[in-house]
Amino acid sequence: MGKFAKKDRSIPELNTSSLPDLIFTTLFFFMVITTMRETEVFVEVHVPAATELVKLEKKTLVSAIYIGKPNRSMRARFGTESRIQMNDKLQEVSEISRFIAAEKAALSEKDQPLMTVSLRVDKNTKMGIVTDVKAALREALALKINYSAAKRENLFE
Amino acid sequence: MPALQRKKRSMPQVNSASTADMAFILLIFFLTATSMGTDKGLARQLPPPVPDEFKNQDTNVKKRNVLNILINSQNQVSCQGEILDLKLLRKKTKEFIENKNDDMDMPQKVILKDLPFLGNVMATKNHVVSLQSDRGTQYEVYIKVQNEIVAAYNELRNEFSLANFNKPYEELDEERQKVVRAVYPQKISEAEPRTYGGTK
Numbered sequence: 001m002g003k004f005a006k007k008d009r010s011i012p013e014l015n016t017s018s019l020p021d022l023i024f025t026t027l028f029f030f031m032v033i034t035t036m037r038e039t040e041v042f043v044e045v046h047v048p049a050a051t052e053l054v055k056l057e058k059k060t061l062v063s064a065i066y067i068g069k070p071n072r073s074m075r076a077r078f079g080t081e082s083r084i085q086m087n088d089k090l091q092e093v094s095e096i097s098r099f100i101a102a103e104k105a106a107l108s109e110k111d112q113p114l115m116t117v118s119l120r121v122d123k124n125t126k127m128g129i130v131t132d133v134k135a136a137l138r139e140a141l142a143l144k145i146n147y148s149a150a151k152r153e154n155l156f157e
Numbered sequence: 158m159p160a161l162q163r164k165k166r167s168m169p170q171v172n173s174a175s176t177a178d179m180a181f182i183l184l185i186f187f188l189t190a191t192s193m194g195t196d197k198g199l200a201r202q203l204p205p206p207v208p209d210e211f212k213n214q215d216t217n218v219k220k221r222n223v224l225n226i227l228i229n230s231q232n233q234v235s236c237q238g239e240i241l242d243l244k245l246l247r248k249k250t251k252e253f254i255e256n257k258n259d260d261m262d263m264p265q266k267v268i269l270k271d272l273p274f275l276g277n278v279m280a281t282k283n284h285v286v287s288l289q290s291d292r293g294t295q296y297e298v299y300i301k302v303q304n305e306i307v308a309a310y311n312e313l314r315n316e317f318s319l320a321n322f323n324k325p326y327e328e329l330d331e332e333r334q335k336v337v338r339a340v341y342p343q344k345i346s347e348a349e350p351r352t353y354g355g356t357k
């Protein structure tokens with residue numbers, strides 16, 4: 001009898017035992033190439049384009065200052081004039097020295113002169129506020145700065 | 158006989174069907190919590206603050222050694238007193254820094270003595286590119302001008318290194334790069350802005 005039993009004709013199931021491995025591989029890929037997002041940005045920043053860019057080397061040595069118009073959620077409280085953001089707050093120019101001192105204190109003595117301030121400034125900002133920030137940075141002895149910009153091959157097209 | 162056969166006692170396998178889901182959750186966490194894209198920008202070194210007693214002294218730089226670039230509040234760029242198209246700025250800056258024909262109104266050439274690999278080289282060591290903006294200048298224009306100046310330096314260094322070492326500047330070793338940098342040092346002065354015709 002057994003010989004004539006009907007053969008099971010269902011489609012064999014797809015073997016998924018290697019699926020976790022696949023996903024783990026993509027996970028490790030993303031863990032390696034990305035960096036943790038540092039802060040939530042409250043100002044609208046579209047950085048200008050430039051061709052002669054230098055990469056910012058060590059992330060731990062970089063502190064960012066954002067300058068731009070407050071975004072939609074902040075507009076009600078801060079208006080539409082360009083503002084400065086450091087850490088997680090919109091702040092005044094006078095507070096830059098405190099910010100820099102705190103950022104410097106977080107670094108080891110050896111790294112302190114290498115600290116870089118990345119200025120992420122919206123392209124429609126007026127130079128006035130940028131200059132105030134630069135003067136404050138000079139006073140605070142944070143002399144290495146980096147004007148953040150987006151890569152473009154040719155500016156005149 | 159079959160009834161007395163020993164039962165197989167293998168361990169039950171752990172059900173691993175959910176590992177994929179766990180890994181997915183981790184993956185999604187990293188996708189949302191991290192950001193790609195490295196930061197790039199124009200690197201610049203600010204001058205140290207000036208002590209008060211020197212504040213009102215003019216530093217003694219000869220007039221021919223200074224390239225004055227001004228940007229007004231209407232985003233017009235002027236170079237040595239005349240309005241200039243942004244596209245021509247790079248060429249003008251290069252001509253100024255290089256001073257091929259040793260013109261009298263371009264920066265003075267000084268002999269750099271005993272450079273490694275090259276010996277004595279004439280270069281405009283004391284030149285300064287002075288960039289001054291208005292408080293009303295748009296930041297984008299300011300960056301464009303900065304970019305053109307840096308590009309002028311980069312092109313000059315590249316040409317120099319191709320002529321002397323047969324290699325582009327980027328591919329030179331550290332010591333040769335240092336020599337090229339000594340011949341064309343980046344000297345950009347970002348002066349405090351004034352308000353030229355700001356409120357009209």
